[in-house]
Amino acid sequence: DTVKPMNFLQQLIKADLDAGKHAKVVTRFPPEPNGYLHIGHAKSICLNFGLAEEFGGECNLRFDDTNPAKEEQQYIDAIKEDVTWLGYRWAGDVRYASSYFDTLYEWAIHLIQSGHAYVCDLSPDEAREYRGTLKHTGKNSPYRERSAEENQALFEKMKAGEFDEGACVLRAKIDMANGNINMRDPILYRIRKQLHHQTGDKWCIYPNYDFAHGQEDAIEGVTHSICTLEFADHRPLYNWLIEHLPVPSQPKQYEFGRLNLNYTVTSKRKLKQLVDEEHVDGWDDPRMPTIAGYRRRGYTPGALRKFCEMIGVSKSDGVVDVAMLEHAIRDDLDKNAPRAMCVLRPLKVILTNYPEDKTELLNAPGHPQRDDLPARTLPFGREIFIDEDDFREEANKKYKRLVIGKRVRLRSAYIIEADKAVKNEAGEIIAVEARIIENTVGNDPEDGIKAKGVIQWVAAHDHATFEVRLYDRLFNDPSPDSGDKNFLDFINPESLTVLPSCVGEKGLLNAASTAAYQFEREGYFCRDSHAETLVFNRTISLRDSWNG
């Protein structure tokens, strides 16, 4: 085993611990409960919880619930389930930004009293104009020189609900000429007459992200506050607030490159649109790049974690090939999924030389390399099903399946030879007549004429019947939401194919929810966790397109 070099965050934490800066490392994962978590969040989860685990520290799960209009309890529940399913445990109870609202309010008063915050009555349009642009410095608000007493009285009135939404905001008094627009007297509090899922009607003013995040980190003793690159411009404000408030600890913010995947959209807003407009069947539709969608699709926590480890951590944004994620799950399932036989498009084969009243039980391994997985017994009889695609009346030599006058091996069973296609009046093939070659279970034929290929089959007299859903990528464009593109224009119309009457080994009747199988020659499948009847979802096909 080669030791992987440490990424920049591991190096930084190690250096801080070596220098005795912290007794232990504390990180946090801070989702806003305004949607389900997606694969990008998985990266952040693996990073924050992973670093805490690696360095013997702790990671908090904190809901960044400062914008009640878009947040819901169902998202809180889903996020907790997803983090747990990925295999991580947060330190202590779940935390909420909203449980710090009292302290944040006191700290707002502190800033007002020290002359570092003021109530501003500019309208949003006016405020935008005063803020300036990257090229043009901003100008001071006419309300900037209000006295501390006046500001405090106004802020108390804001809290008491005496102003309408949008009438005024609380702003930090920093520097309207600052090159960083985030430092041009940023908004700290706004009025939102909105019920909150945690605090009910207690508040009608809410802190914004910048006024909440760093202070919460400080309250929780977070040592390394790790976020995505778009927050780099907010770091000066993060530090300014920590410096100007009586916070109990001194957290530091670090940024890493967010995960983008080709053929995939990773924005909660856009994923919500897919759900709301019913392009998919809910947040956990197996085509969705949500953690809940991957779970239902048959991805394992191990594969998602492995993928996050493979992509590593960098200081710049990049686009990762979705084939790498597919490789991670394929690799996991190849090693771990028991094998089973399933026929997606059944075609009956009548074995004319096999006695009508005879059946037998054949043996097959649970997994070619894994003795610990239970072996299977396969009932065999005069009539079996094979896949329509595995029979042709005539074919060239490249086609190594069943052809009239030719032989094929039935996996873990006999070699058979086809004699005749049975057709209906419309000329469609409805069955095949064939013969078994005697003594060929586990043996070559005595006449020396070998079979070229191997196909899967299922006994007609004893099997399970079920639906199979074949999933393909949800988008047929590598960058469905780049530039001016509307991601909805690139939804793959063939992202779902339903095969209603498949047959498989009887053992599949007992498949546990989301339990994975390799259906031999077809791919990896798992039992759907929602359907009331027996349904299998294709997790991923067998063919690997990632050459890493």
Ligand code: ATP
């Ligand atoms: P979205 O843009 O999809 O709404 P968000 O960043 O607003 O995502 P949050 O709930 O605020 O969603 O995110 C929680 C944490 O997950 C944040 O620390 C954020 O930086 C991180 N995160 C979100 N998307 C990604 C991504 N694509 N790659 C890595 N980390 C991400």
Ligand code: MG
């Ligand atoms: Mg966010």
Ligand code: MG
């Ligand atoms: Mg967001």
